[in-house]
Amino acid sequence: MTGRSTVARRAALVVVGAVFAVPILAMVAFSLRSADGTGHDLGHWRAIVDPENERAYRNLVEGVTNSLVLAGASAALVLVLLVPAVVLVHLRYPRLVRPLEFVSLVPITVPAIVLVVGLAPVYSVVARVAGSGAWTLALAYGVTVLPYAYRAIQADLASTDLRTLAEASRTLGSGWLRTMALVVVPSLRRGLLAAAFITVAVVLGEYTIASLLNRVNLQTALVQVSRSDPFAAVIFALLALLFAFVLLVVVGRVGSIGTARPVLPGRDRARRSRTAPRKALS
Amino acid sequence: MTTTAPGDPTTASPDGDDRSAPAGAARPVGGAAVAFRSVVKRYAGHTALQGVDLDLAPGELVALLGPSGCGKTTALRSLAGLETVTSGRVTIDGRDVVDVPTHRRDVGMVFQAYSLFPHLTVQQNVEFGLRMRRVGRAERSTRAGDMLDLVGLGDLGGRFAHQLSGGQQQRVALARALVTRPRVLLLDEPLSALDAKVRVQLRDEIRRLQRELAITTLFVTHDQEEALAVADRVAVMRAGTIEQIGSPEELYAAPATRFVAEFVGTSNRLRAEVVDGRVRLPGHEVAAVGSPPDGAAWAYVRPEDVAFADRGLAGVVEGVSFLGAVCRSSVRTGPETLVVLDHRADERRPVGARVALAFTPASVAVAPLD
Numbered sequence: 001m002t003g004r005s006t007v008a009r010r011a012a013l014v015v016v017g018a019v020f021a022v023p024i025l026a027m028v029a030f031s032l033r034s035a036d037g038t039g040h041d042l043g044h045w046r047a048i049v050d051p052e053n054e055r056a057y058r059n060l061v062e063g064v065t066n067s068l069v070l071a072g073a074s075a076a077l078v079l080v081l082l083v084p085a086v087v088l089v090h091l092r093y094p095r096l097v098r099p100l101e102f103v104s105l106v107p108i109t110v111p112a113i114v115l116v117v118g119l120a121p122v123y124s125v126v127a128r129v130a131g132s133g134a135w136t137l138a139l140a141y142g143v144t145v146l147p148y149a150y151r152a153i154q155a156d157l158a159s160t161d162l163r164t165l166a167e168a169s170r171t172l173g174s175g176w177l178r179t180m181a182l183v184v185v186p187s188l189r190r191g192l193l194a195a196a197f198i199t200v201a202v203v204l205g206e207y208t209i210a211s212l213l214n215r216v217n218l219q220t221a222l223v224q225v226s227r228s229d230p231f232a233a234v235i236f237a238l239l240a241l242l243f244a245f246v247l248l249v250v251v252g253r254v255g256s257i258g259t260a261r262p263v264l265p266g267r268d269r270a271r272r273s274r275t276a277p278r279k280a281l282s
Numbered sequence: 283m284t285t286t287a288p289g290d291p292t293t294a295s296p297d298g299d300d301r302s303a304p305a306g307a308a309r310p311v312g313g314a315a316v317a318f319r320s321v322v323k324r325y326a327g328h329t330a331l332q333g334v335d336l337d338l339a340p341g342e343l344v345a346l347l348g349p350s351g352c353g354k355t356t357a358l359r360s361l362a363g364l365e366t367v368t369s370g371r372v373t374i375d376g377r378d379v380v381d382v383p384t385h386r387r388d389v390g391m392v393f394q395a396y397s398l399f400p401h402l403t404v405q406q407n408v409e410f411g412l413r414m415r416r417v418g419r420a421e422r423s424t425r426a427g428d429m430l431d432l433v434g435l436g437d438l439g440g441r442f443a444h445q446l447s448g449g450q451q452q453r454v455a456l457a458r459a460l461v462t463r464p465r466v467l468l469l470d471e472p473l474s475a476l477d478a479k480v481r482v483q484l485r486d487e488i489r490r491l492q493r494e495l496a497i498t499t500l501f502v503t504h505d506q507e508e509a510l511a512v513a514d515r516v517a518v519m520r521a522g523t524i525e526q527i528g529s530p531e532e533l534y535a536a537p538a539t540r541f542v543a544e545f546v547g548t549s550n551r552l553r554a555e556v557v558d559g560r561v562r563l564p565g566h567e568v569a570a571v572g573s574p575p576d577g578a579a580w581a582y583v584r585p586e587d588v589a590f591a592d593r594g595l596a597g598v599v600e601g602v603s604f605l606g607a608v609c610r611s612s613v614r615t616g617p618e619t620l621v622v623l624d625h626r627a628d629e630r631r632p633v634g635a636r637v638a639l640a641f642t643p644a645s646v647a648v649a650p651l652d
Contacts, residue, residue: 164397167364168455170384171391173414173462182410186401 024241031235044231056229060236063221066134070217071200073138078149078199079192081142086153087184091163104150107143112208115144123213134215144209145202149195156191193251201244313341313498314375314465316361321370323356323522330356332522333370338466341496343489344527345509348519349545354502357519358468361500363387374465385414387466390459390497394471396451398443404430404454405439411462429457432491449480456488460495467492467499473508485512506546510534518542534584536571540649543582550588550621554581554648561646564615566594568641574648582647585610588623590631591640597621599635613637 032040047053082104089096107115119140126136165187169179185192207219218240226233316338323331330353338344346354359365361372363384371378379387390411398407408426417425430436433453443451452472459467469488473481489512492499503509509516510530517527518541526538537543544551555562561570561581570581586608597615608624611631615621621639631637 160400161395161397164393164395165399167362167384168391168393168397168458169399169410170364171362171387171389171468172411172458173385173388174410175383175385178414183399187399189401 024238027234027238031231031238033231045235048232048235057225057232059216060221060225060232063216063218064236066216067204067218069135070138070141071203073135074141074145074203075196075199077138077142078145078195082146082149082195083153083185083188083192084180086150086157087162087180087188090157091166101150101154105147108147112144113212115140116209116212119209119213132215134210134217137210137213137215137217140209140213141199141203141206144206145199148198148202152194152198153188153191156188156194160187162187189254193254197247197251200247204240204244313338313496315340315373316466316498316500317371317373318357318361319371319373321357321360321372322368323353323360323365324368330522331360331367331370334522334524336517336524336527338498338500340498342514343492343499343501343512345501345503345513345516346519347503347506347509347516347546349504352519353522354504354519355470356522358470358500358502361387361466362389362391362468388462388464389466389468390462390464391468391470392452392455392459392472394474396443396448396455396475398446398451398454398458400443402442403439404435404441404443404446407443407454408439408458408461411458415462425461426457429461430454432460433457433487447480448476449484452476452484453487456491460491460497463495463497465498467497469499469501471503474503474505481508488512510546516546518545520545535645535647537582537647537649540580540582543580543647543649548585548622549582549647550585552581552583552615552619552621553651554579554646556648561648563595565596565638566640568646569644571644571647578651579648580651582649583621583641583645585622585624587642587645588621588639589625589642590623590629591638594638594640595621596636596638599631599633599637601633602630613639615639 029040031044032042033044034041035043048057086100089100123132123136123140126132126139130136162184165183166179169183170176174182204218206217207223209215210217211220211223218236222233222236225236316336318334318336321331321334322329332353334353334357336344336357346357348354356365360367361374361379363379363382367380370380372380374387374389398404399410402410405423405426408429409422412422412425427436427439430439433456435450435453435457438446438450438454443454446454452475455472472488473484476484485508488501492512501509501512510533513530515527516530516533518525518533520541526533526542528536533542533546537546537549540551543549552563556570556574556576556579558576559570559573561568561579563581595615597613599611600614600620601612603610604627605624609627609630610622610624613621613623623639
């Protein structure tokens with residue numbers, strides 16, 4: 001029974017792994033095709049960093065830059081606006097949890113094309129007030145990532161007794177601001193990092209809104225460049241995937257810092273007795 | 283009462299509150315006087331506290347005892363500032379703190395749920411309150427270390443909360459609450475999540491620390507044994523009011539109301555007639571506790587104050603249970619009256635035996651009929 005379930009688990013793992021790996025390997029193989037199509041080399045990869053092709057890829061570089069700026073701005077927007085709102089509702093106004101959840105999930109039910117129809121007149125005003133820079137898309141992206149970011153934070157909130165932690169902090173002499181900075185945010189670190197990661201991933205893959213609002217981002221630039229140089233488009237798509245993977249690893253690492261460092265009994269006292277006098281002298 | 287604290291007892295006020303001594307200045311050690319005056323707390327459609335009056339003397343440990351929903355936790359949270367009272371006054375050392383925010387009340391609190399900050403080590407958790415009071419790093423380290431030693435966890439300063447057992451976590455929470463030398467210590471059912479053995483150990487430890495530090499303490503619990511074991515005085519609460527307050531012995535021996543008699547300890551309730559301070563039961567008469575008025579009343583008597591006798595209240599043994607130190611027998615004395623009594627194992631009577639019961643003199647408390 002156990003052997004059979006192990007085999008089934010491994011088979012499922014192989015199938016799911018193949019679903020992800022096969023397209024990526026195909027992309028890698030495609031990007032390594034030689035110019036004459038008879039073999040494999042690094043020609044297309046070298047061409048991307050070749051200064052002679054700078055003009056050809058200028059639009060792509062602009063798209064990458066814009067997407068990175070948008071990713072950062074959208075993540076900041078989500079963290080600055082959504083996190084305090086969610087925490088405040090959770091701690092002070094628990095009756096509003098359901099309405100907030102509903103509002104946060106609404107964007108996922110609205111197709112992007114419908115969203116753009118609604119956003120177009122809004123962006124004509126935004127363009128007049130704040131210009132038509134690519135960064136303004138962060139306002140729209142902040143809405144589209146709301147369901148995912150909310151879910152990530154909510155999942156962490158559900159597993160943490162934040163109300164008691166905040167109350168403990170306050171009884172220990174910490175005001176609300178310090179409680180937020182020193183207790184709430186660090187306690188929700190995993191959820192916040194997950195929300196930020198999801199935001200970055202969604203923004204890097206977003207095409208519809210940018211295209212219909214005539215803005216340049218990574219995806220619109222890839223589509224454009226793929227018409228003349230499909231190899232470059234695939235290489236940049238691979239690099240975006242690699243970036244997301246690295247980001248995921250970093251998020252995982254940062255999220256686990258300070259949560260699992262087993263210390264053998266007896267070592268703490270030794271450390272304290274070594275450090276305390278030194279600190280006292282300084 | 284003044285005691286010496288572990289480490290330097292100096293504190294600075296949190297967030298610059300000028301009520302307390304500044305960093306580096308010594309503050310007298312000892313508890314504060316606390317008073318609730320006609321405190322009312324209303325929620326939408328529900329009144330949790332209905333004019334509570336309660337005094338805690340400096341250094342005293344008072345337990346708020348009552349069933350779930352009786353308002354005991356609301357009273358404690360009102361003192362902490364975690365609930366805003368609807369009306370009434372809550373004073374600490376004579377100063378009304380109703381409008382003082384929680385972080386400036388200088389109280390320490392231990393919660394029922396393990397409330398250690400998960401991203402901080404044990405040492406950092408204990409230092410947290412001192413950091414908020416801007417105590418220097420070296421002094422913080424020393425005082426937190428001393429307090430951890432006091433709760434027996436001096437070796438575990440580098441661990442995180444998830445690496446500790448429940449009992450250890452509550453010890454750390456206690457150390458964290460005490461390290462700032464708060465004026466009042468608030469304990470909100472701190473033992474209810476622990477297993478029985480650890481609960482008793484930690485209960486005794488709390489009492490020891492409370493006495494050592496002479497800190498005024500309000501202890502909320504629904505466990506009567508816990509309340510009777512640790513408190514100087516116990517306040518029994520019911521439906522937002524205090525039914526009776528007194529020493530554990532007073533409460534146990536002379537419950538003032540039917541609710542207190544039935545909630546605190548195990549009691550036999552018998553219909554009786556009071557005449558000239560004596561309780562008359564069928565076939566038996568005994569002196570009452572206090573001086574109850576004459577007339578029909580409920581008589582309450584503890585199982586340990588009932589004994590098999592040659593003459594007395596007649597009945598038939600319905601069951602016998604072995605409880606370890608004693609046996610507990612149930613005796614049917616009337617169609618709706620079952621009397622339980624504790625006795626030595628060698629005094630046990632067989633089920634179905636006809637017996638007579640006698641009560642220890644002055645052990646029968648009396649409460650009016652409903």
